[in-house]
Amino acid sequence: MYDHENSERLASYADIVAGELPGTWTSTYHSPEDKDDLAELTDRAWDLDLIAASLAEHPLQHAATLSRSDGAQLVVLDRHDDHGGFLIAAVAPRALPDEAYRAVREPNGIALTDDPFLGAETVAGDLLARYDTALAQVRHNLLGGVQPSQPERVVLTWQHDGSLAAAPVGEQAAEVLAANGFVQDQSGIYRLSGDDTQAQARAVRETGHQLDAHGIGTAVQHPSGRIAPTATPAVPPASAATGTPASRTR
Known part of the structure; x- marks a missing residue:
């Protein structure tokens, strides 16, 4: 039976959470009639602990998704015990291979x-950081050679063609990269062309300064596989830029 009061409570809760999270988030409520959406959310809930146990005992009757502008999603659902409140889980990316x-x-x-x-x-202080890190690692697995970033540090990885690639963690880091000439591809990786090495060097220095202003460090993954521990990386000469970079089960 449809519980109108309970549905409004969950939808309202999710709306407020979306408005309070860092970055730009929107909230979408899924009613019991949205059976396909609920089935997909059940399958994509990125959890093997509390939420998985809850879903095993209490199939989703309704839920709310929080969606960030970069495609990341969270799902809010009822908590079926005496403690009250709600449960929230990350939503895994769609249709990716097991590797x-x-x-x-x-x-x-x-x-x-x-x-x-x-x-x-x-x-914001717990789940988001772990979710963003996991997303960066998934992107790294999909596109070998791009080192995963962390919430507190963006890693720029040299590519065979002299370009730089990064899998930023969080909307703020992504915005800084985009503002400095990094272009996001379909996989979510941000890439900076190496066709003009002087322009590339200026872009990387400015990226480092801007990220540092937000409390985010920057590191360059050199061909040797060592990460340069600097917050405002300097790009090596063009000859070095063309070197060969080092290299879920739900």
Whole structure:
């Protein structure tokens, strides 16, 4: 039986959380009539712990998805115990091969209190960081040779053609890369052409300065496989830029 009051409670909670999370998020409510959406969310919930156990005992009757502008998604669902509140889990990317999840730890979901403002703080300080790291690792597995970034550091990896590639973690890092000439491809990797090495060097230095202003470090993955520990990397000469870079189961 459709519980109108309970549906409004979950939808309202998700709306507030979406508005309080860092970056740009939107909220979408899925009613019991949205059977296909609910089945897909059940399958894509990126969790092998609390949320997986809940879904095994209580199939989704309704839910809300929080969607970030870069495509990341979270799902909010009811908590079926005496503690009240809600559960929230990361949503795995669609239709990726099993090897994409190789050695990627599940960003297991968490329980939230009835207070959506406190809930948003908990998500931002816990689940989001683990989710963004897992997404970067998945991208790295899909496109070998691009070192995964971390929430506190963006790694720029040299490519065979002298370009640089990065899998940023978080919307802020992605915006800085895009503003400095990095172009996002269909896989979510950001790439900076090496056709003009002087322009490339200027772009990388400016990227480093801007990321540093947001408390995010920058490192360059050199062909040797060593990461340069610098927040504002300098690009090596063109001859070095053409070197050969080192190299889920749900």
